[in-house]
Amino acid sequence: MSEKFFMAIDAGHGRYSGGNRCMAALDPNQTAEWVLGDRVARAIAERARLYEGFRTIRVDDASGEEDVRLGVRCDRANEAGVDFYLSCHFDAGICGGYGGGVTAFCVALGGEAERYRDELYSAVTAAGGLQGNRANPLQTANFYVLRNTDAPAVLMEFGFMDSPSDVPVILQERYTTAVGHAVADCLAEMKGLKRIGSFVDVLPDTYCYQAVEWAVKEGITVGTGDDRFSPEDPCTRAQAVTMLWRHWGRPKVQAEHPFVDVEAGSFYEEAARWAYAEGITVGTGDGCFSPEDACTRAQVVTMLYRAAGSPAVTEEQGFADVPEDSYCAKAVAWAKAKGITAGVGDNCFAPEDACIRGELVTFLYRA
Numbered sequence: 001m002s003e004k005f006f007m008a009i010d011a012g013h014g015r016y017s018g019g020n021r022c023m024a025a026l027d028p029n030q031t032a033e034w035v036l037g038d039r040v041a042r043a044i045a046e047r048a049r050l051y052e053g054f055r056t057i058r059v060d061d062a063s064g065e066e067d068v069r070l071g072v073r074c075d076r077a078n079e080a081g082v083d084f085y086l087s088c089h090f091d092a093g094i095c096g097g098y099g100g101g102v103t104a105f106c107v108a109l110g111g112e113a114e115r116y117r118d119e120l121y122s123a124v125t126a127a128g129g130l131q132g133n134r135a136n137p138l139q140t141a142n143f144y145v146l147r148n149t150d151a152p153a154v155l156m157e158f159g160f161m162d163s164p165s166d167v168p169v170i171l172q173e174r175y176t177t178a179v180g181h182a183v184a185d186c187l188a189e190m191k192g193l194k195r196i197g198s199f200v201d202v203l204p205d206t207y208c209y210q211a212v213e214w215a216v217k218e219g220i221t222v223g224t225g226d227d228r229f230s231p232e233d234p235c236t237r238a239q240a241v242t243m244l245w246r247h248w249g250r251p252k253v254q255a256e257h258p259f260v261d262v263e264a265g266s267f268y269e270e271a272a273r274w275a276y277a278e279g280i281t282v283g284t285g286d287g288c289f290s291p292e293d294a295c296t297r298a299q300v301v302t303m304l305y306r307a308a309g310s311p312a313v314t315e316e317q318g319f320a321d322v323p324e325d326s327y328c329a330k331a332v333a334w335a336k337a338k339g340i341t342a343g344v345g346d347n348c349f350a351p352e353d354a355c356i357r358g359e360l361v362t363f364l365y366r367a
């Protein structure tokens with residue numbers, strides 16, 4: 001049986017009211033506490049989507065416009081029946097002697113909330129960026145949301161907005177994303193939740209999910225950063241030939257290639273050399289490979305077909321938009337017969353459309 005976990009999150013205060021601002025001397029924009037807390041809250045919610053049964057709810061106003069009263073936040077969490085409540089804050093008051101770093105609070109010791117507090121604190125400080133608060137990192141406090149939620153609750157201060165060492169760190173999205181991910185990963189591990197995907201934009205209900213997970217595991221491609229694969233982004237010819245080359249085991253060939261626009265030492269140079277030597281591509285004419293051009297669906301299928309050794313094809317491809325005398329007709333017929341593509345609907349193949357990343361990986365997976 002798969003586990004489930006339901007968590008309430010607030011980003012502390014609102015965009016305009018309450019909370020602190022980064023000290024002007026350290027941050028001329030005087031970034032509001034809500035802005036940073038919201039980044040953490042979003043990163044938690046997004047990361048949670050990679051786990052089966054991990055649901056989140058924002059009990060504040062995620063636009064930041066309204067400073068939702070604490071009583072309302074607690075009511076929302078209680079009515080939703082969450083398993084856990086986390087309030088995301090950034091602190092100030094270093095001049096009062098608290099020092100910089102991360103601080104975590106629960107209402108009392110000895111309960112489940114304390115365990116959450118300690119586990120999250122460990123995960124967040126291990127995520128890189130900031131250490132724990134020097135003076136008193138793990139505290140109890142009688143804060144409203146800690147006291148008035150039915151579920152165990154924790155309030156975290158993810159850094160100090162008036163600390164010369166903290167501010168440059170907490171202003172970086174890399175930091176707020178990292179701690180948000182650390183929170184979600186930590187909770188998922190505590191609850192034994194199963195990770196279901198590598199990318200928030202390619203979840204199991206996406207057509208290319210299996211192909212993408214396979215391609216990443218095989219080292220054929222990586223994501224585009226921030227837990228994303230960007231399946232809708234068009235592939236360049238450089239990217240396409242590289243994925244093809246990796247899929248074929250990264251063969252090294254000694255032959256020269258004639259392409260004037262393939263930069264020595266570029267990530268796709270070996271792939272372009274191989275593709276030329278194997279007759280998989282002859283380039284785009286005039287001694288060019290056009291690495292930065294979008295790779296069309298016709299080009300991708302043609303490269304795949306040639307990489308497979310240009311096998312004889314008896315079936316006709318029959319797509320309305322692929323004339324039989326087209327350079328890609330045989331390749332398309334082969335791909336269709338092998339179940340690599342069924343076209344784009346309406347009996348069309350859309351040969352001149354840019355091949356998007358999700359499609360390319362799907363073609364490779366099926367080839």
Ligand SMILES: [Zn+2]
Binds near residue numbers: 020089090
């Ligand atoms: Zn606060």
